[in-house]
Amino acid sequence: MGFVQAAVGAIVVYFVTKAIYNLYFHPLSRYPGPLLWRLSQLPQLVVMLQGVLPFRIKELHDKYGDVIRVGPNELSFVDSRAWKDIYPRKDFLRPPQWGARPPGVEAHNLISAPLEIHSRFRKALAPAFSEKATQEYEPTVRKYIDKLLVRLDETLKPDGDGNEEGVADIFQWLNFTTFDIIGDLSWGRAFHCLDSTKEHPFIAVLLHFKVALIATVIKHFPALDALMPYITPASALNMLHNVIKTGQQRIQERKESVAEKKDVIAYLTQYNESCVPEARMTDEEIEQNTLTIIVAGSETLTTALTGAFHYLLMENEKLGILSEEIRSTFGSEEQITGAKLAGLPYLNAVLSEALRLCPPLPDSLRRRVPKGGATIAGHTLHEGVTVATACWSQLQSASHFSEPESFAPERWLHGGPSKTFPNHDAKAFYPFSLGPHGCLGQSLAWLEMRMILALLVWRYDFSLPLGSAGEKAANGWRAQKIYWTWEKAPLLVRIRRAT
Ligand code: HEM
Secondary structure, X not given: OOHHHXXXXXXXXXXXXXXXXXXXXXXXOOOOOOHHHHHOOHHHXXXXXXXXXXXXXXXXXXXXXXXXXXXXXXXXXXXOHHXXXXXXXXXXXXXXXXXXXXXXOOOOOOOOOOHHHXXXXXXXXXXXXXXXXXXXXXXXXXXXXXXXXXXXXXXXXXXXXXXEEEEEEHHHHHXXXXXXXHHHHHHOOOOOHHHHOOXXXXXXXXXXXXXXXXXXXXXXXXXXXXXXXXXXXXXXXHHHHHHHHHHXXXXXXXXHOOOOOOOHXXXXXXXXXXXXXXXXXXXXXXXXXXXXXXXXXXXXXXXXXXXXXXXXXXXXXXHHHHHHHHHHHOOOHHHOOHHHHOOOHHHHHHHHHHHHHOOOOOOOEEEEOOOOOXXXXXXXXXXXXXXXXXXXXXHOOOOOEOOOOOOOHHHHOOOOOOOOOXXXXXXXXXXXXXXXXXXXXXXXXXXXXXXXXXXXXXXXXXXXXXXXXXXXXXXXXXXXXXXXXXXXXXXXEEEEEOO
């Protein structure tokens, strides 16, 4: 037998033995799931690259039950007890394949950091994302919403009936606004999308989730991963390094300037000056983490707000209730503040429902069971198993939420189950996750969502443009692909100044 035949034989024996082990002897062998997914991680990764993984995982939960095996060493849960069993524990880290650093970068970011570095980062960043800091950011948030309103006013033209109206892609305008806000708060300077009415070229680079997904897939195969520096196109690396370099420059300029307002850099500088040297964040760590914050704190909000518009436009009556609540609470635009909006029941219900139907992160939140093993939703598991709550499946499950596909802000008004919505499992609703790896920017997210939606609805009457384009756009939320987050289509809206 020649060398090649022997090598092929050895490979075949290896894979057959591994398949038999995975199917019959692996500690997770008793859990149900599709045959190929139990044999290999590949089917899950392929479905992920097709942009339909959360939808497919939901189908699998519907078929196989609440706890299923979606990889040889991975379990997916729709049982809501899994949230409290997994995420409050800081030793449940993201599996390394799911949290990478950009190529060539030494410093960690919050997503890639090992336990101790992650704790140090969270401690340093906590003051910058506290309730108090969020209140201090409100004038900055308002400044960009005011710019948005000016831009939307410019789209209005006389319609012949003595009114003014316009048509705009609200998805794009929301994206400009959220990026400008987070750019200003994190790098001391907006991306000037609202001023230039153009998407800043960096945004496309930062939102290249498909490329990030490919990198994640490659990370599952160590031999391929080792080749990454050689196979990544130089043009892609150059674009990324250009963004990183600009971030460095902006942070440097921001540090050297006299800040007129509080922002993330002001808080980090204050923290670094007050703590022992080992606890500080280095310059490179600040650069990497502000980049993470820019990505995490922009397009997530665009998704939630675009989603809210999708559904409100489809359900005029609910848009009417929201407008009435906002317009009857305030006497003028100037009176609208974050603190007052926090107390508006229907506004908050609309946003919760948007987070349920259009969750900015619909994919599973994977974690690795730490040393010593753990019990998740009553299942005792050994160290090293990947576990995750299947976010989309939970939010779309009729046993957690009655009429799960309906847009029903009313379900949130009772604080629990009601006659119309008997199934309402608040323990399955963590759109920001929880615990030490949960969303850092949750307070800021609520402030921005409330302010942007309320100020838009205060000033304008929105409807779908006449003709099929508008209806098609609003109907199609679920037809969009998911590459970690939704690949959002433009959403054309008809706008009139409210009378
Ligand atoms: C509606 C808007 C938002 C939603 C639904 C959301 C949701 C989430 C979720 C589910 C996670 C956990 C991800 C995981 O476990 O892998 C997360 C993490 C994170 N979010 Fe948000 N987020 C939003 C807005 C924001 C904003 C405005 C910021 C910052 C300005 C932000 C910053 C972060 C950061 C830095 C992390 C990583 C935290 C860590 O690993 O320690 N997010 N977010």
